[in-house]
Amino acid sequence: MGRLSVGYGRGLLGAVLLLQAAWVWAHAPGLSSLDVAVKPARIDVRMTFALQDIEAFAPMDSDLDAEVSDAEREAAKPDIAKLLAGQLRIAVDGEDVAPTGLGQVGFDAENNAHVEFQYAAVPKRRLLVQSTFLQRLAEGHRQYLTVRDADGKVLAEKMLVKQDDGLSLSFAAAADGEPVASAHSTFNTFRDFFKLGVEHIVTGYDHLLFLLALLVVTHGFWQALKIITFFTLAHSLTLALAGLNIVDLLGSFVEPFIAATIIYVGVENIIRGDHPKGRHWLTFGFGLIHGFGFAGALREMEISSGDTGIFLPLLSFNLGIESGQIAVAIVILPMIWWLNNKADIAEKFLKSCSIAVSLMGTYWLLERTVL
Incomplete structure (x- = not known):
């Protein structure tokens, strides 16, 4: 009995630690x-950040009074433009250049800032773009850089991070005298967003907490496989809808709804107990909403890649998420099954985890609505 209690304690501690990680990382690391x-005659630059990423450096x-009015947002525009202009280095053929005039700042309905600059220079040999602002942001922040020509053709793409915050691009003269860069790598784009998706999950994203709440009632492989499969199918369908611009839901609706799904599953586990019937259909329906949460993060940042637009980043990001989910499931499912197959502790384990899930979901719901 003592050994059993130790095993139960270790299992419960592991679940609590996983839930605690999800509490800290309820949202993915920042993306811009x-x-x-x-x-032909200039360089145009457009930067997109979530306001929460820049507000600490340009207070609004x-x-x-703990609220930012429309007038305060408007008044903050010059400070935001000045801040980002000073944190962006553009070097043309070895010479640093400054923007012509103040940057143009705009806001959208999803609390993002869009800042545009113009530079009166054109590279003939080399272009250097360095986003030093990343040094000020959280360690996990990623900034996706895209360099295009005048016709919109992608010349280079790179995921910038604090440790590697720049891109140097060599140009060659074309027959008409215009600069031409070497072709970008689609594989690198796929790899970057696949890695980003994996990182989002394994650091404890709220979608992972939702999946844990679904799996905590399972006792064996086939029950878990059905839930994971339906969750994956839902994500894939959402990916297709988002990639083809058929459906687009506002983040102000999606994020609170995701929190509500976490609360619902936790409460259902407490009330209905062991493996409620129809759990796979519930997983599919709620999984659609979670998938829109993945797509929304990339859409809000206006991320696209080459001829595929947002589809390739969405596809690779989603595949990374699914791969991360499977990896986490492989680790935690044996523990869940072992605990659920011990009659004297199974009910306590299920209720303890479900209460924790519901409380965290409630916190996120309040944070994303009234707080």
Whole structure:
């Protein structure tokens, strides 16, 4: 009995630690975008950040009332433009160049800032783009850089991070005298977003907590496989809908709804107990909403790749998420099955995990709505 209690304690501790990681990383590490267009007479740059990523460096709440009014947002635009202009290095043929005039700042409905700069220079031999602002942001922040020509053709793409925050691009003269860069690598784009998807899951994303709440009632391989399969199918369908621009849901709806799904599954586990009937259909329906959460993060940052637009980043990001989910499931499922097959502790284990899941879901729901 003592050994059994130790095993139960270890299992419960592992579940609690996993849930605690999900609490800390309820949202994925920050993601932003940097688009550079090399035109015949100038370089156009467009940066997109979540406001929460830049507000610490360009405060908007001037009256300190814990709310940012439209007037305060407008008043903050020059500071935001100045901040980002000073944190972006553009070097043309070995010479650093400054933007012509102040940057243009705009906001969207999803609390993102879009900042545009123009540079009166055109590279003939080499272009260097360095986003030093990444040094100020959290360790997990990623910024996707895309360099295009005047016709919108992608010349280079790279996922920038704090340790590697720049891209140097060599040009060669074309027959008409215009600069031409070497072709970009589709594989690198796929790899970057696949890795990003895996990182989002294994660091404890709220979607992972939802999956854990679904799997905690299973006793064996086939029950778990059905749930994981239906979750994967839902994500794939969402990917197709988002990639083809058929359905697009606002993040202000999706994020609270995701929190609500976590609460629902946790409460259902407490009320209905061991492996409720129809759990795979519930997984599929709620999985669709979680998939829109994945797609929304990339859409809001206006991320696209080459001729595939947003489809390749979405596909590789989603595959990374699914791969990460499977890897985590392989690790935690044996523990869940062992505990669920011990009659004297199974019910306590299920209820303890489900209560923790529901409480965390409630916190996220409040955070994404009224807080």
